[in-house]
Amino acid sequence: MTSYLEFEKPIAELESRIADLRETANGEINIDAEVAKLQDKVDRQIRAVYGKLTPWQKTMVARHPERPHFKHYVAGLFDEFVPLAGDRAFGDDQAILGGFARKGDTRLMVIGHEKGDDTQSRLKHNFGMGKPEGYRKAIRLMDLADRFGLPVVTLIDTAGAFPGIQAEERGQAEAIARSTEHCLALGVPLVAMVLGEGGSGGAVALAAADRVLMMEHAVYSVISPEGCASILWRTGDKADEAAAAMRITASDLKSLGVVDQVIEEPLGGAHRDHAGTIANIGEALFSSLGALDGIAPADLRTRRQDKYLRIGVV
Known part of the structure; x- marks a missing residue:
């Protein structure tokens, strides 16, 4: 239904x-x-x-519970996926998943947020809000990809990193910063795709990529519209005004140079047509990977760092 x-x-x-x-x-x-x-x-x-759609309405579409998630994209995009678990320090975070994947002769590392699609799985995956061990797992998998010369694909869909006291005690800020640093330092191609919500450092930690692709009705911002409204106006009731002011939509971010490509969604949003959405994502993903193939590691690092240094320059 x-x-x-x-x-x-x-x-x-x-x-x-x-x-x-x-x-x-x-x-x-x-x-x-x-x-x-x-x-x-x-x-x-x-x-x-x-x-x-207004920016606030796009936010609601981005959060739609029936949008395809990490597991749907992995199943639809790749012929084979071997999940890898654990950060080798504390435990395994189910909000951030990853592993080796294969599409035909192309082998790569896939890492991303999983929100879950029913009450039980949402609790298991902590609604896609990563903890320090999740970001440290992502670092470990990026290091593996770098060692074996495999391109990295990240699938972004999170309201933000988990804000609980346990996460702070285990070094949440440090883990996010290290993960962002590893994205920038990779010697292999990195393509990030913002599929739904791209929330705060929890998203940036996996999205400091050579190419950032964004779904038509996704949002990407440093804070949620409700959070911004509660700071500026002391009420979450003005979230719609905050969403408009923050310029969080794909078209806005493309014009600002934050994202490189906007991927069209099927009529009525990704939640209405999983197969069509996955097909659109696959075409854009493998095209981006092909454009990055053969670039020397040092050149990738330089180009990636220059890309982010240019953002915001006036």
């Missing part, structure tokens, strides 16, 4: 009419023409709604 966002009520009403029509029809009545007419209205309504 599809979960509808607040601004999708007109779409929900039309699709409910289609469902009711199919449920009440019997074999003697041909409803195909009426269903086709309603479906055409649904498509037009989706185009109208999604063609003028």
Whole structure:
């Protein structure tokens, strides 16, 4: 059953009419023409709604519980995936997953956030909010990739790093800084994809890449709109104003040079068409990896560092 966002009520009403029509029809009545007419209205309504989303509405789409997650992309993009666990210091963080992957003859390292898609799995994966051991696992896997000359792909989808006291006691800030540093120092290609939420240092720690790709309805920011509103206006009720002011959408960030490519989502968002979304991601991913193939490690490091030094220069 599809979960509808607040601004999708007109779409929900039309699709409910289609469902009711199919449920009440019997074999003697041909409803195909009426269903086709309603479906055409649904498509037009989706185009109208999604063609003028505000930054706050895009934030809600980015957080949609039915958007594809790390496990869906891994299953859809690669022929083989061998997960690797643990940071070799404290434990294994289930919010950040990673391992060796293969697509045809291309072998690479894949690392990313997993939010989970039901109550049990969301708790298991801590809603995609990484802890220090998760970022240290990412560092370990990046080091492995560097040693074996494998390109690295990171899949970003997190509200931010876990803010709990246990994470702070285990060195959350240091782990995030080290992970960011390792991204910049890699001698192999690194492609990052912001799939849903790209929240704060928890996202940047895996996204300081040669190329940063971003889904059309994803968001990427240093703080959540609610967090920004609570600081500026002392209330989370102005999150919509904060989202607009922060310029967190893919189109804004592309114009600012923070992301390199915006990946189109299927009509109505990634949550409506997993297969189409994964196909779009795959095309952009392997194209980016191909463009980086053969560049010397020293040149990769220099180009990557120059890329981030240029951001914000006026």
